Amino acid sequence: MIAEHVAFGIIAAVMVAAASRVVTTRDIMHAALYLVIVLAGVAALFLLVGAEFTGITQVLIYIGAVIVLFLFGIMLTRSDFGDNEDTDYKRKFPALLTAALLLAVMVVALVDRFGTEKLPDDLSPQTTAQVSDELFSQFIVPFEAVSVLLLAALIGAIVVARREEGG
Amino acid sequence: MSAAFAQPFAPLLAQPLPSAMFALEVPYWVSSAIKLGLVALIIPTAALVLGYVFLLKMMSFMQSRLGPMEAGPYGTLQLLADGIKFLQKEDIFPEKADRTVFALAPLVVLISTFLIYVVIPAGPNAVVAQLDVGIFYALAVSSLSVVGILMAGWASSNKYALVGGLRAAGQLIAYELPLVLAVMGVVIQAGTLDLQKIVTAQAQGEIFGWDGIGNPFILTQFVGFFIFLVAVQAELTQPPFDMPVAESEIVGGYQVEYTGFRFLFFFMGEFGTAFAFAALAAVMFLGGWALPWGDITHWGFNIAGPVILLVKVLAVATLIFWFRFTYPRLREDQLQRLAWKFLIPLALANIVVTGIFKVVF
Numbered sequence: 001m002i003a004e005h006v007a008f009g010i011i012a013a014v015m016v017a018a019a020s021r022v023v024t025t026r027d028i029m030h031a032a033l034y035l036v037i038v039l040a041g042v043a044a045l046f047l048l049v050g051a052e053f054t055g056i057t058q059v060l061i062y063i064g065a066v067i068v069l070f071l072f073g074i075m076l077t078r079s080d081f082g083d084n085e086d087t088d089y090k091r092k093f094p095a096l097l098t099a100a101l102l103l104a105v106m107v108v109a110l111v112d113r114f115g116t117e118k119l120p121d122d123l124s125p126q127t128t129a130q131v132s133d134e135l136f137s138q139f140i141v142p143f144e145a146v147s148v149l150l151l152a153a154l155i156g157a158i159v160v161a162r163r164e165e166g167g
Numbered sequence: 168m169s170a171a172f173a174q175p176f177a178p179l180l181a182q183p184l185p186s187a188m189f190a191l192e193v194p195y196w197v198s199s200a201i202k203l204g205l206v207a208l209i210i211p212t213a214a215l216v217l218g219y220v221f222l223l224k225m226m227s228f229m230q231s232r233l234g235p236m237e238a239g240p241y242g243t244l245q246l247l248a249d250g251i252k253f254l255q256k257e258d259i260f261p262e263k264a265d266r267t268v269f270a271l272a273p274l275v276v277l278i279s280t281f282l283i284y285v286v287i288p289a290g291p292n293a294v295v296a297q298l299d300v301g302i303f304y305a306l307a308v309s310s311l312s313v314v315g316i317l318m319a320g321w322a323s324s325n326k327y328a329l330v331g332g333l334r335a336a337g338q339l340i341a342y343e344l345p346l347v348l349a350v351m352g353v354v355i356q357a358g359t360l361d362l363q364k365i366v367t368a369q370a371q372g373e374i375f376g377w378d379g380i381g382n383p384f385i386l387t388q389f390v391g392f393f394i395f396l397v398a399v400q401a402e403l404t405q406p407p408f409d410m411p412v413a414e415s416e417i418v419g420g421y422q423v424e425y426t427g428f429r430f431l432f433f434f435m436g437e438f439g440t441a442f443a444f445a446a447l448a449a450v451m452f453l454g455g456w457a458l459p460w461g462d463i464t465h466w467g468f469n470i471a472g473p474v475i476l477l478v479k480v481l482a483v484a485t486l487i488f489w490f491r492f493t494y495p496r497l498r499e500d501q502l503q504r505l506a507w508k509f510l511i512p513l514a515l516a517n518i519v520v521t522g523i524f525k526v527v528f
Contacts, residue, residue, distance in 0.1 A: 027265075029265070029268070053303070057303075059307045059308065060306065063311060063314060064343070065340065067314060068314060069340075071336070075317065075329060075332065075333055076333065
């Protein structure tokens with residue numbers, strides 16, 4: 001387990017450093033790129049505990065699509081680059097409060113669910129077949145609920161976009 | 168080495184090469200180093216071979232000219248000479264460029280290319296890492312190059328580069344979907360994402376009980392093969408999908424400010440990715456390194472496999488570059504319409520049909 005602990009320490013340190021740069025840098029493009037490092041770190045952590053499929057999905061969806069959408073948005077809306085003086089810290093206290101609340105909720109939820117449970121010593125990777133078996137049997141209801149939710153969001157986005165366009 | 172680390176490589180370590188080939192068992196780090204060295208060697212070579220055979224010679228012959236003839240016999244050393252020339256160039260940063268991002272962008276593109284090669288199998292043991300998520304991994308890391316291209320387009324501080332970067336992002340996102348969906352048919356048929364097992368499934372497959380040529384998935388997944396090739400063409404931003412680099416409109420798009428070895432990185436990334444995608448197509452649709460006759464677990468395939476794979480890769484690459492030199496550039500709206508209104512519905516229909524056949528037979 002020692003190699004995993006060392007790897008976790010390195011990945012976590014990089015992620016924390018990058019995450020703090022996301023909120024402290026005044027260059028919005030750099031913020032988005034630091035976010036890439038954080039998300040890559042999440043993928044690395046998934047791989048570390050043997051969740052290959054989830055880790056790869058993390059790369060495909062978050063770095064390959066979500067971040068690209070961010071960059072796309074920034075490039076279409078902002079033409080200036082370098083440090084932006086408009087980027088201020090006026091709302092840093094509400095932001096801190098939100099972050100603290102989120103942390104509290106997550107800690108409570110995780111401790112409540114897992115308590116003092118430990119990861120098994122033998123972390124063999126979960127195969128894709130196992131993931132899909134669980135997804136389509138044990139977790140079929142949440143899976144379908146999420147699908148419907150995403151479909152609703154998709155249709156909603158199209159409706160909003162078309163209204164602006166058509167007048 | 169702990170379990171989770173070693174596990175992806177376990178199938179490799181579990182079946183050591185027969186002693187007829189190597190007298191001693193190599194430790195983990197040695198085999199890793201050898202594999203890394205091989206990959207680092209293969210990519211520039213692949214880029215050179217494709218660049219020479221197709222970009223320089225095939226295009227020239229199709230246009231009734233000779234192409235480079237001076238450097239080496241029949242101009243074979245032309246790209247090496249070009250490479251040396253690139254290395255001599257001054258490393259120029261635009262004055263107002265975002266220097267760090269500008270410098271990192273070509274590396275991101277190149278790393279994305281390198282990572283694809285990790286899962287491409289060239290023999291029963293000749294693969295860097297046999298992953299359970301195989302093809303899914305390859306498609307995921309290939310999508311990382313978009314980030315590099317957007318970084319380049321933004322950091323160059325140049326309107327042409329910005330427009331090129333935006334066009335590239337719009338195009339790559341649009342064609343990512345048909346690329347992934349086209350592969351689904353193969354995955355359903357083989358019942359696995361693992362590229363090595365996809366090869367085995369094809370070599371040991373049967374066509375209505377006849378196993379004379381195995382069952383290369385191009386026979387049943389020709390729709391998927393077609394969609395995959397079109398999407399690859401767009402992912403490579405090659406003609407007829409070269410809006411992002413269109414020389415006559417935006418003088419090279421996101422590459423416009425890059426010189427010397429940084430430009431060389433983009434060039435290598437482009438041809439390295441072309442080779443990788445051709446190899447993926449060869450593995451998924453043409454049976455990969457295996458031949459349908461004889462025992463495919465025989466160690467000899469570790470030597471013959473790469474050669475067989477190379478032949479198939481060159482066949483696929485010929486198709487890719489044939490398209491490239493034949494068709495004129497699509498307009499942006501035509502390009503998006505092709506992806507969203509034709510390729511994606513077609514790919515979805517293909518998945519449904521494949522699924523039905525899988526259940527029925």
